[in-house]
Amino acid sequence: MSSIIQLLPDHVANQIAAGEVVQRPASVVKELLENAVDAKATDIKLIVKDAGKSLVQVIDNGNGMSVTDARMCFERHATSKIRHAEDLFTIHTKGFRGEALASIAAIAHVELKTKQEFDELGTHIIIEGSKFITQDPSVLPKGTSFAVKNLFFNIPARRNFLKSETVEHRHIVDEFQRVALAHPSIHFTFIHNGSELFNLPSSNLRQRIVAIFSGKTNEKLVPVFEETEIVQVNGFISKPEFSKKNRSEQFFFVNNRYIKSGYLHHALMAAYEGLLKDGMQPGYFIYLEVPPNTIDINIHPTKTEIKFDDEHALYAILRSTAKHSLGQFNVAPVLDFERDPNLDTPYHYQNKDASTPLIQVNSNFNPFAEDKATMNFGGSIYRERKTENAHWESLYIGLKNDTKEIESFPFEQEAVSSSLFNVTEIEESKNRTYQIQKKYILSSIKSGMMVIDQKRAHQRILYEQYLKNMTVQQASSQHLLFPLEIYFSTNEIHLMKELKAALENTGFIFDVIESDKIIISGIPIQVTESEVSIVLDELVNDLQDGIPESSFSQNDSIAKSMARSLAVKTGTYLTEKEQENIVNGLFACKEPDVSPFNKPTFITISVDDLDKKFAI
Numbered sequence: 001m002s003s004i005i006q007l008l009p010d011h012v013a014n015q016i017a018a019g020e021v022v023q024r025p026a027s028v029v030k031e032l033l034e035n036a037v038d039a040k041a042t043d044i045k046l047i048v049k050d051a052g053k054s055l056v057q058v059i060d061n062g063n064g065m066s067v068t069d070a071r072m073c074f075e076r077h078a079t080s081k082i083r084h085a086e087d088l089f090t091i092h093t094k095g096f097r098g099e100a101l102a103s104i105a106a107i108a109h110v111e112l113k114t115k116q117e118f119d120e121l122g123t124h125i126i127i128e129g130s131k132f133i134t135q136d137p138s139v140l141p142k143g144t145s146f147a148v149k150n151l152f153f154n155i156p157a158r159r160n161f162l163k164s165e166t167v168e169h170r171h172i173v174d175e176f177q178r179v180a181l182a183h184p185s186i187h188f189t190f191i192h193n194g195s196e197l198f199n200l201p202s203s204n205l206r207q208r209i210v211a212i213f214s215g216k217t218n219e220k221l222v223p224v225f226e227e228t229e230i231v232q233v234n235g236f237i238s239k240p241e242f243s244k245k246n247r248s249e250q251f252f253f254v255n256n257r258y259i260k261s262g263y264l265h266h267a268l269m270a271a272y273e274g275l276l277k278d279g280m281q282p283g284y285f286i287y288l289e290v291p292p293n294t295i296d297i298n299i300h301p302t303k304t305e306i307k308f309d310d311e312h313a314l315y316a317i318l319r320s321t322a323k324h325s326l327g328q329f330n331v332a333p334v335l336d337f338e339r340d341p342n343l344d345t346p347y348h349y350q351n352k353d354a355s356t357p358l359i360q361v362n363s364n365f366n367p368f369a370e371d372k373a374t375m376n377f378g379g380s381i382y383r384e385r386k387t388e389n390a391h392w393e394s395l396y397i398g399l400k401n402d403t404k405e406i407e408s409f410p411f412e413q414e415a416v417s418s419s420l421f422n423v424t425e426i427e428e429s430k431n432r433t434y435q436i437q438k439k440y441i442l443s444s445i446k447s448g449m450m451v452i453d454q455k456r457a458h459q460r461i462l463y464e465q466y467l468k469n470m471t472v473q474q475a476s477s478q479h480l481l482f483p484l485e486i487y488f489s490t491n492e493i494h495l496m497k498e499l500k501a502a503l504e505n506t507g508f509i510f511d512v513i514e515s516d517k518i519i520i521s522g523i524p525i526q527v528t529e530s531e532v533s534i535v536l537d538e539l540v541n542d543l544q545d546g547i548p549e550s551s552f553s554q555n556d557s558i559a560k561s562m563a564r565s566l567a568v569k570t571g572t573y574l575t576e577k578e579q580e581n582i583v584n585g586l587f588a589c590k591e592p593d594v595s596p597f598n599k600p601t602f603i604t605i606s607v608d609d610l611d612k613k614f615a616i
């Protein structure tokens with residue numbers, strides 16, 4: 001029989017291999033950014049168009065490449081980073097396989113411009129689907145620019161497989177953030193479709209985290225530090241009260257490389273034991289330094305898992321370090337942004353004489369003054385809200401003392417809820433309702449009785465109300481005397497911009513959307529000032545995986561999210577009036593049977609059913 005085995009031509013082999021390295025535009029972003037870091041750049045610019053589908057470009061001021069290297073770098077297994085197999089055990093660079101550029105060039109149009117510092121001229125190369133088109137000398141600044149256009153142009157199946165722009169964009173931002181967090185001393189800029197999303201000047205780690213995740217992040221962070229023989233732990237974790245519902249602010253880096261580790265995550269969660277509410281996630285930015293020969297770095301380039309020699313010890317060290325920091329800083333005041341955390345323990349004061357503390361007295365304070373409502377808590381935005389008991393407003397009034405921390409200042413609370421004593425009213429009302437376990441409302445109906453889930457019912461009522469506001473009628477909004485400033489991360493700001501129009505239909509009035517905060521001068525009448533940030537936080541959280549394309553489903557998502565945030569919760573005591581409002585409100589709805597999330601809102605139990613129970 002004749003021989004049938006053939007070597008695949010290079011461009012076919014490259015295309016196949018490319019599938020492993022380049023899964024989506026974000027993979028290109030990662031590889032190009034890491035190459036720029038390896039080239040010792042101090043300034044790296046990422047330019048992206050159409051979530052990377054049309055362009056991913058990285059410009060750096062690093063070492064650049066010689067004429068020969070510029071051509072060589074597109075060959076498979078062409079790398080300047082290792083020479084011998086033993087080098088694998090001492091790797092300090094991000095790349096080392098020499099696969100990325102060959103793979104990218106196999107499935108895109110790539111333009112490379114590069115120049116080394118002392119060369120007079122640089123090199124300009126165009127390569128398309130592994131084919132060199134041109135290579136010319138060119139006048140260029142020191143450094144390298146890779147522009148990757150039309151990704152997957154020759155693999156339509158892959159191109160079609162890409163997710164929506166929002167999803168691909170998210171992946172790119174994730175990769176950018178990981179590299180930027182691993183290298184705070186490098187200046188990074190990220191421009192998407194012509195607008196600057198991030199501009200992160202060279203800084204220390206804390207400032208880098210804050211620059212990425214908005215100004216309010218600073219007060220959340222508690223430093224962690226530990227040095228042992230096998231590992232150095234460095235970084236920040238968030239105070240428990242700032243935990244979030246999602247895991248978007250959790251980062252592990254090992255030797256400045258972003259990794260995922262369920263095991264180490266578990267170690268950190270163990271440190272927070274007993275400090276977090278159910279389902280809440282702390283933020284963490286943990287940097288581990290280990291000797292390169294104690295980890296198995298020889299992992300696949302796109303994988304973020306890693307194998308440690310001594311995992312158990314790492315677990316224990318990480319847990320106790322985090323626990324220690326939480327204990328130490330939980331009671332301490334918020335750290336100053338500019339202040340060096342090392343100076344926070346003022347040892348040099350130890351031998352000083354104590355001075356008389358200064359006490360500030362407000363001589364105008366009159367304890368009998370009526371005007372408590374306008375009392376300002378240290379400049380905070382919370383003011384007691386005075387509203388008439390409009391139909392729906394009354395639903396909320398009973399909730400305050402139960403759910404809102406800010407309302408539970410002792411002097412604000414009524415001594416005893418007067419409704420507690422209304423039980424003495426024995427008058428028989430036909431529509432009398434009862435609340436059971438602060439969860440269900442029981443109501444007598446003609447055929448027997450009805451049990452209503454208070455949370456789901458209220459969700460349904462609010463959902464229909466918001467949807468109506470957004471689609472049919474002009475929503476009314478209450479103007480705020482003092483505009484609210486709410487901080488968001490850059491991703492979240494991006495989302496808010498896209499949702500602006502839809503949110504304005506619910507009654508929000510946005511004055512300004514800046515790069516890290518929004519200023520709101522009007523809010524929907526159903527929302528109180530102190531609820532605004534909760535509502536918006538939950539909204540961006542609910543829409544993390546992408547905003548629906550059509551405006552109808554956008555409205556629908558917003559209405560659902562707001563209904564969920566603002567509906568009475570299980571465990572909330574309701575006055576009889578409030579119970580009645582829920583029952584009436586529910587049955588005035590178009591679809592009273594189910595919550596906006598398709599769960600039953602009530603069940604009925606007929607007298608027959610009851611009779612059967614008693615027949616036994």
Ligand code: ADP
Binds near residue numbers: 060096
């Ligand atoms: P690896 O990073 O694994 O070595 P790559 O395919 O990503 O493989 O890159 C191949 C080589 O091209 C690198 O080893 C490096 O020498 C060179 N190179 C790539 N990008 C740059 C850059 N931005 N600046 C200077 N040299 C670069």
Ligand code: MG
Binds near residue numbers: 101
């Ligand atoms: Mg590389």
